[in-house]
Amino acid sequence: MKTVGVIVEYNPLHNGHVYHLEQSRQITGADAVVAVMSGPFLQRGEPALLSKWARAEMALAAGIDLVLELPVAYSAQAAEWFAYGAVYTLDRIGVVDSLCFGSESGDIRWLTGLAKSLADESSGFQSLLNSHMSSGISYPAAYSRAIQEWLGESAHSPGQLTAPNNTLGLHYLIALQRLQSKITPYTVARHKSGFHDTSFSDRRIASATALRQKLIGDGDPAALRPYVPESTFSILQRELELGRAPIDWNRFMQPLLHTVVSQTEQQLEQIYEFSEGLEYRLKHTLRQFPAGHALTQGGAGSPSAFESWLDLLKTKRYTRTKLQRMLVRLLLGHRKNELSREALIAGPDYARVLAFSSKGRELLKRMRTESRLEPIVKLPRNRSLFLEMDIRAASVYALGYDVPTREDLLQDHYRPPIQSAAAGR
Template identity: 55%
Template structure:
């Protein structure tokens, strides 16, 4: 049985994701789909709109067969480590034949040429990157500019687009892991990754949908852009007080961390670099709760040409979660994953799990009884912190990883062919 892997966030799962799912399965000629999905906190340093179990349920309702959690150690990282952790998870299953990702270019050849160059990061590239960073460019722009200097003809602006950047790092990760997984890509159209406005009748970016949901305070505005199951699950989570989750709901615990940590303690936290601990303390005077949007104001005070909002969100998230540089050192991240956490599975996925008993390269966790892995312990703590956003949280919410079994579906959902034909556009991560 051919199996394709997808790397996703589904924040929330929308019609573009549905199209990408269908096209990926077709391009890979796959009978089963495995999704590696970020948990409660995402690649841009943001909390997920709904928790990881709700989003796993959305994916299963769409037709996915097995949902695996990308540990928070990797899920809120820059592209290099996010991609490495996700690809390492797919590789460790022992059952995935291909990886299909969305990209703005839709051209695997150009991205793979760059990946071949960057697999070992030659000294000339590191020198070019250092020069670009010294000129004040933010890291993503500096990285693409350095690649363009070594590969004449490369469009650095095109390479710097979010899904192209992620796609490049997926390919680099496949090479570094020596993986036999076949890469495939599908062009993203109609809605850009971070496009905040809706410009199509059926397709909108997750960014635009979150904006609509938070501004309008109702699900009605986003219903045309998401599968029915997504709307139903979000409505349930909303009524239960578990959604929508956003950064401002963490203002008080974040301030508690910022106000009780010394500059030296802040400097030990992952993503706190180049003296940012001092900028943070200076910026706190502008944050006056409860009338000020605390996190947004703080980000505005910290943002510079060098430090993007995404970089700063990741930094604040690591402070909120207490993740140190030592815990997330390059050496520890490079070791890859030491377990596979299952968030959900279909009946076909149950068969995949049986195959993984003999083929997986690391233990498969379906029930958390202990936390022998430091990265799994981080995920358990992340769940506890995430629950602080709920208006009423309980001990069960704080320790939900110990109580919540994987989400299950007994049979595959009905065919989504009609939806696929109606959408006619692709989306990525």
Template identity: 50%
Template sequence: MRTVGIVVEYNPFHNGHLYHVQQSRKITGAGAVVAVMSGHFLQRGEPALLDKWARTEMALQGGCDLVLELPVAYSTQSAEWFARGAVATLDATGAVDSLCFGSESGEIAPFRAAARALREEPQQFRDRLNERLAEGLPYPAAYELALAAHLAESGETSLAIAQPNNSLGLHYSLALERLNSHIESYTITREKSGYNDQTPSDEAIASATAIRKMLMESETLDAAKAFVPPSTLHIMERERAAGRKAVDWRNFETTLLHSIVTKSAGEIGTMHEMTEGLEHRLLNAIAQLPDLRFESLLASLKTKRYTRTKLQRALLALLLGHTKTALSPASLEDGPGYIRVLGFTPAGQALLKRMRHAAKWPVLASVAQATKSAPFLTLDIRATSAYALGRNPSATPRELLRDYYEPPIRIGF
């Protein structure tokens, strides 16, 4: 059985995601879909709207057969390491033979060509990148200019990686190249809404950004109803009824400020993503804030060099206690080293049986016995606790340690 892998966040699962799952099956001829999904904290340095178990259920109801967790050590990273962790996980299953991602480009050839050209990251490319950074450009813009020059010199088709899905697609392709993976890459065009669109431009398709905005601004789910499958709507209604309301950075303001004001600049400087003196800028900003809101803090820190996403990742690393040492390139290079199962259908269960013999890493349905051999898993358990407290300061010990108690979600049995 052919099996396609996809890399997702599902924050929340919407009609555009449903289209992606369906098209991924169609263009690859796959009989099963394996989703590597971020847990409680996401690639742009944000908390997930709903917890990973609710989003796993959305994924399974939406057509995925097996949902694997992308550890927080990778899910909160820049595109390079986010992609590396996700692709390494798919490759390690031994059961995935294709990868399909959405892109603004819609053509796979430029991604493959660019990945081949950058596989060893030539010195000439690095020099160009450093020159652009020295001019004060933010990293994404500097990377795009260096890449465009390198591809032109190599005679390859240019690739607009300032567009977010193209950027991730390039790094998925690079990860496949650098891992010498047998997985074949495919892409589909992102339809009808842009990644960061704040408002819908279609009757049934809206970006996750626009849907989250609707959900956070309304006491009901009516505004989002047209843009999500009925199964997603049902899960969101159930979560609200159970008191598990949508989460964003406002839930973590007090905890984040405590993390800042109880540390010296030197201590903050040891945290992941704290670069170029950002720790000093952060401490100086606290004394000048008009209020103690997260958005006010971001506004005081943002510059041409420090993008919103960069700052959110840095503040999230501080919130979660992620140090530069723990998330160094050397520690991340080989991938997570384990495969965490969040949920499956009967077809997913059949894949898990194959993976018992084919997988390169241990496949974990339970975390209780695995933390010593999987240091990144310990970070996920801590992230669950932080998320639970942010959502509900009166959370129970069982909610804080839910990773130990929650079995994989099963749908269709």
């Protein structure tokens, strides 16, 4: 059974994602699809709109055969580590033949050439990258400039790396090179809507960013219906009715503030992603809120408390995405010594199963003998640090529900993977 891997967030799953799945099957000739999907917290340092279980259910309904969770150690990271963790998982489970990712360019040749040049990047390249990052520009822009300076005239189309999907795609290819993977990469051009596009210019395709903003702003999924599969729409409605969506940063202001005020600067400095005195700035900005300003919500027609806080925190050095990733680690209590470069390079030793179809069940059977990672269908008694992080992250995420229950907080302990008997896709 030929199997293609995809790396996704599905926040939420929409018609553009369905197009990508259809194209992935077509250009790779795959019989089955494995998705590595971010859990509760995402690559840009945001809580997911819906739980990982709801999004895995959307993926299964859209035709994914096996959904595996990308550990939170990798999911809320810059492109390099996000890509490495996802590709590592696809490579080590031993049943994936190809990887197909979306990109703005739709051309894998120049990306592959760059990946081969950068797979063994030196400390000199890293210094260039860090220098540009410290100037306050975005990671894609900094990476593009560092490539141009490092490779000079041999750098092909470096400007295209300011496009987020091209940047991720390059890092997927670099990870394949570093892991000496036998997986064959393909790319599909992003269709109609850009990654950050907030408009609804097409009748059926809109970006996840636009859909999230609409849902969080209105609280009504009706406007999303033309842009998502009916199964996604149904799951959205259910989660809204149950008070489990939409989840955003404002739901976590109370625990974030508790951590900031209850820990010293020295304790905060030990949190992963904290650097260059950010722990002092974090405490200082609380004094900058106007007198009487609510710290856990925003007034009607005014920015939310979280947005107000982020505006105070942002500088050229500390971009929004950098700050959000830092706040994820603060919220989850992740320490620098837990997420060292050595620990991340070693990769996860498990593959957490969130959902599977009948074809996915066949892949799981193959994984028993071919996978170098332990397929986790039921939580084992003895668990690695990264798996413990995933479990704790799911519990923290559930605190964002309107009325979290014991079952919500402990869901990862007892909930089995979502199953579908659908076959013949």
